[in-house]
Amino acid sequence: QSALTQPASVSGSPGQSITISCTGTSSDVGHYNYVSWYQQHPGKAPKLLIYDVTNRPSGVSNRFSGSKSGTTASLTISGLQAEDEADYYCSSYSSSTTQRYVFGTGTKVIVL
């Protein structure tokens, strides 16, 4: 089971919107609506941003939104802020019996 594919980095200026893609297969992203997204600042544990493709936990800014089309999920950050500079990971449940959960390769968001 390979990791889900994400771009290594995405950059944007404050106030802009950016989108991070997460490409899987028909065994994970394409088969289940169990995609979640996590934000990780340096030296910190990851934090849940989005679950079940589109849902935001309470306390997470509505500037973060999720979507999915086929085998690719996406995280959009609107109104980019300096504090959004961090690493972002997607995750999906998988039908693989040898690895039930898989993470993405991670994306570094750079605020210019």
Place this chain on the structure above:
Amino acid sequence: QVRLVQSGPEVKNPGASVKVSCKASGSTFTDYYVHWVRQAPGQGLEWMGWINAHGDGTHSVQKFQGRVTMTRDTSINTAYMELSRLRSDDTAIYYCVTMKTATSYFDPWGQGTLVSVSS
């Protein structure tokens, strides 16, 4: 919501074993599966496996099978992950993270435990 506190950093020799603990507070521990995720220096997240809510079932990634043992003591709200036959490429931060039964997202996460393997 549950809060997770992990044990402190460990330094081990190659071939040794390490046992990381993860103590929960603030919610009903038996409502949650406990997963283990590791992150090598400068690398991404790697899912290792889970132990179910009552501690009578586990599942781990094939690459760790035979080396990883996940247990939990529900009487003291603590989960454990033991990794044996350590190698230098096991050097990583190990996170415990909960997943509420019938959900498929990781929340919340422990603070992480750095395990360094070096001779």
